Amino acid sequence: MEMKKMYAVLLCAEDPEYVKKVHGGYFQVFKRLLRDEGEKDSNGDHEVWDSFKASAGELPKGDDEITKYDGFVITGSSQDAHSDDLWVHELIHLLKKLNSMKKKVLGICFGHQILCRALGGKTGRGKKGWDLGVTTINLSTKYISSLSTPPSLAVMECHRDEVRELPPMAEVVAWSEKTQVEMFKYGEHMMGIQGHPEYTKDIVLHLIDRLLQSNLIQAWQAEAAKLKLEAREPNQEAWKKLCKGFLKG
Numbered sequence: 616m617e618m619k620k621m622y623a624v625l626l627c628a629e630d631p632e633y634v635k636k637v638h639g640g641y642f643q644v645f646k647r648l649l650r651d652e653g654e655k656d657s658n659g660d661h662e663v664w665d666s667f668k669a670s671a672g673e674l675p676k677g678d679d680e681i682t683k684y685d686g687f688v689i690t691g692s693s694q695d696a697h698s699d700d701l702w703v704h705e706l707i708h709l710l711k712k713l714n715s716m717k718k719k720v721l722g723i724c725f726g727h728q729i730l731c732r733a734l735g736g737k738t739g740r741g742k743k744g745w746d747l748g749v750t751t752i753n754l755s756t757k758y759i760s761s762l763s764t765p766p767s768l769a770v771m772e773c774h775r776d777e778v779r780e781l782p783p784m785a786e787v788v789a790w791s792e793k794t795q796v797e798m799f800k801y802g803e804h805m806m807g808i809q810g811h812p813e814y815t816k817d818i819v820l821h822l823i824d825r826l827l828q829s830n831l832i833q834a835w836q837a838e839a840a841k842l843k844l845e846a847r848e849p850n851q852e853a854w855k856k857l858c859k860g861f862l863k864g
Contacts, residue, residue, distance in 0.1 A: 620685050622665070622862070623684045625688065627670045631821065638815070646664050648859075651859070674705060681716065687718060687720045689710075689727075689730060691725045695738075696732055697732065697739055710730060721808070728777070730805060731796075735783055736778060736781050737779045739779045740777075745832055746772040746794060748771070748772065748840040750770060750843075752770060754789045768857075770811065770850070773811060777809065786799060808858075
């Protein structure tokens with residue numbers, strides 16, 4: 616009998632009402648990115664997806680629960696990866712454990728940054744400010760063939776923090792004009808992506824409006840980001856292939 620593959624999404628942000636209403640919440644958004652087409656839910660099939668509200672202190676506990684998962688995904692967050700909140704420290708502790716167990720871990724945005732911190736790197740405010748909209752990233756020639764990707768990819772971005780210093784033994788996989796570490800790999804089991812392969816354009820537009828209403832960005836930044844979104848399409852299918860290839864490969 617074929618063993619079920621099991622994956623856990625560690626949710627590091629509350630679902631905005633818009634994302635809940637239109638997309639079913641961030642857990643469903645990530646499942647759409649990473650789940651293989653045609654696979655059923657957890658009622659007896661070969662791929663099961665669970666979620667944990669990491670930002671509320673909910674994490675897999677103990678070796679038995681951790682061991683049953685083949686891979687973990689860490690989502691974005693409105694919180695800073697360099698903060699000292701209790702749940703952030705608990706997540707760091709788990710990530711160190713996952714590293715020692717050589718578990719597959721894919722970190723997205725905040726997830727990318729917290730993974731860096733857990734492995735011994737440093738994060739902080741981006742030196743060039745907010746990156747919003749669609750950004751082109753350049754991939755390292757070493758990884759173009761191994762990840763079967765083009766030399767550059769467009770991805771949706773929504774961040775003002777960044778990886779400042781890589782963990783020891785980690786390698787930069789991709790960079791952009793604004794962000795030196797857009798992607799990094801740590802061994803064959805951990806990878807961080809600063810952009811948002813899982814986002815749709817309407818989610819980014821909603822987030823831009825929320826940032827503007829909260830006075831976290833100015834009107835000119837919101838307009839510039841919206842123009843970037845209108846001007847080009849992110850390479851969604853390539854990102855889907857890359858993320859699934861890493862997590863399940």
